Amino acid sequence: MKMRTDKHNMRESPIANIKQQPDPEMSREELIEELGELRALTAGLLSTVPVAFIVLDSQWRLVYLNDDAVKFFEDTRESLIGKPLEEIYPRKLGRMLSPQMIRELLDGKQNWVNKYTDYLHQWYKISANSSDFGIFIRLEDITSEMLVNRLLRLNEFSVNRARDMIFWFMPGGHIIYANMASRELLGYNNEELTKLKAIDIDPSFTADKWAEFVYDLKIRGSSTLELSFRARDGRIIPVEMTSNYLDYYGDEYVTSFARDITARKKNDKALMETKAQAELYVDLMSHDINNMNQVAIGYLDLALDMMRTDGRIDENHRDMISKPYEMLLNSSKLIENVRKVQLERSGHYEHRVIDIFKVLEDIKNNHPSVAGRDIQIKLTSNCECMVAANELLKDIFVNLIGNSIKHSSGPILINVVMDKVTEEGKEYCRVSVEDNGPGISDGNKGKLLQRLNIGNARARGKGFGLYLIKQLVDDFGGKFWMEDRVPGDYTKGAKFVVMLPAADT
Numbered sequence: 001m002k003m004r005t006d007k008h009n010m011r012e013s014p015i016a017n018i019k020q021q022p023d024p025e026m027s028r029e030e031l032i033e034e035l036g037e038l039r040a041l042t043a044g045l046l047s048t049v050p051v052a053f054i055v056l057d058s059q060w061r062l063v064y065l066n067d068d069a070v071k072f073f074e075d076t077r078e079s080l081i082g083k084p085l086e087e088i089y090p091r092k093l094g095r096m097l098s099p100q101m102i103r104e105l106l107d108g109k110q111n112w113v114n115k116y117t118d119y120l121h122q123w124y125k126i127s128a129n130s131s132d133f134g135i136f137i138r139l140e141d142i143t144s145e146m147l148v149n150r151l152l153r154l155n156e157f158s159v160n161r162a163r164d165m166i167f168w169f170m171p172g173g174h175i176i177y178a179n180m181a182s183r184e185l186l187g188y189n190n191e192e193l194t195k196l197k198a199i200d201i202d203p204s205f206t207a208d209k210w211a212e213f214v215y216d217l218k219i220r221g222s223s224t225l226e227l228s229f230r231a232r233d234g235r236i237i238p239v240e241m242t243s244n245y246l247d248y249y250g251d252e253y254v255t256s257f258a259r260d261i262t263a264r265k266k267n268d269k270a271l272m273e274t275k276a277q278a279e280l281y282v283d284l285m286s287h288d289i290n291n292m293n294q295v296a297i298g299y300l301d302l303a304l305d306m307m308r309t310d311g312r313i314d315e316n317h318r319d320m321i322s323k324p325y326e327m328l329l330n331s332s333k334l335i336e337n338v339r340k341v342q343l344e345r346s347g348h349y350e351h352r353v354i355d356i357f358k359v360l361e362d363i364k365n366n367h368p369s370v371a372g373r374d375i376q377i378k379l380t381s382n383c384e385c386m387v388a389a390n391e392l393l394k395d396i397f398v399n400l401i402g403n404s405i406k407h408s409s410g411p412i413l414i415n416v417v418m419d420k421v422t423e424e425g426k427e428y429c430r431v432s433v434e435d436n437g438p439g440i441s442d443g444n445k446g447k448l449l450q451r452l453n454i455g456n457a458r459a460r461g462k463g464f465g466l467y468l469i470k471q472l473v474d475d476f477g478g479k480f481w482m483e484d485r486v487p488g489d490y491t492k493g494a495k496f497v498v499m500l501p502a503a504d505t
Helices: 014-020 030-048 065-071 099-106 141-158 180-186 207-220 262-310 319-345 357-367 393-406 442-450 461-475
Strands: 052-056 062-065 112-117 122-130 135-141 164-170 175-178 222-230 236-248 249-262 352-355 375-381 386-389 412-423 426-435 481-486 489-501
Touching: 052 065, 062 065, 065 135, 065 319, 065 393, 099 112, 099 122, 099 135, 122 141, 122 386, 164 180, 175 180, 180 207, 207 236, 236 393, 262 319, 319 461, 357 375, 357 412, 357 426, 393 412, 393 426, 393 461, 393 489, 426 481, 461 481, 461 489
Parallel strands: 375 412
Antiparallel strands: 052 062, 052 135, 112 122, 122 135, 164 175, 164 249, 222 236, 236 249, 352 386, 412 426, 426 489, 481 489
16 A cells, blocks of 8 residues: 655655755764654653554554554554554554545545544544655544543433423523423523523512522522412413522522422322312211201100100190201201212213203292292393203202202292303303392301312301302302392392303304
8 A cells, every 4th residue: 555645645744844954064974863863852752642643654554653552552562663554453443543544634534533442432533644754643542521521412411301491590590591391381492581580480589589599599508499480371380499509610500490290289189179078078977967866866855755754746846856857858968969079079970061041940940839938939031041061050059049048037039040241252151049038247158158168178067058069160160159139238138149151052
């Protein structure tokens, strides 16, 4: 294999310059001596440099190797000097020095190449140039540098693709980095997000609160908070954010890792509701039903005593029978309502499109009369209204009308008014059940509202009918509330309002 010696391949070197421009006053012996000293000095210098240097002559034979080059070939200098490059090529590290690669370097196709030895797990940077003296090859072990770069790239890759949101903040709150998960969840691109501050993505932060947060972080080193991030489209996302304070070469940073806990919040809420509902059922069984049964037992005991004493119960002691009967009816009703709530929450009842007016009309026409009471139910509607519900829809209005009768005395007028309303672009069927009874004081309204909350597991049976109503209305996607029939004067009667989304027909 011949080395090309045209101008394209040859580059000037210090050695070539010395040879071509000798001091004309020097004798041949002096010149040889000086060149020898220069070569010795050059060899000494090259042997101390932590880089492998190799020199090939015009026939591509090894004519010089420094100490690192000898180690590179894992051989002795004596066995390598004078050998052509082709002979050492099959050897381990020598495989990297293929003549083709060196030729491409000399032809200027590239200034240097990085070569990886998979069997030694090392990286080398190889470069070559030529002069009249020969071909110079430089091999530098860059394994540490490559590993550091790869680790840095791996770190950047893993941080950017982490499933949790990762932010780097300046102490003033400016976002200087946000990973892919942050951008996707919040709906910003990288340029937009890095123009924002912490107070822009978390409404709970103000400039003062952020400064206080950073100050506390400096003292503690890290902290974990539950926050609410605001996405670009206005969505509020509950997150758990762990932040750390860093001092990096005199520059301060806050690094934060935020995890979307929406699913966890839903699960926690569901568990709390399940626990509260279980406690509620136990409380109803141990308190309300037990109390009703105790009242019934007490009256029946009195009735038995009278029968043992007098041999009969006369008309004056009718309560001895009617009161236990009433308590047992109430107990059965409570058990039935609890069962309905349980079945509704388990998805037992199938939803379908129902005409509310027909349900209300059926209740009005078939409501049982009460002895000694003048009860009027008036139904008014100016529209047809269909809703998506199930067979328990009737229980909502049976309970509301029943409450008006039960919690009043004497004659009573119950107005049931149905119409359609639109809120926030959505159409609803609205049903108002109002009466001219004694009404509900503001204090009692508060107690009733507590009974509507599943978190109040001590709601008593007397309010469980309202709880059933609230649960059904919620499951049907509607709204339920109470107010005075005459605003500001509760003594004029009560008004209960049910709004359910109108169904597409």
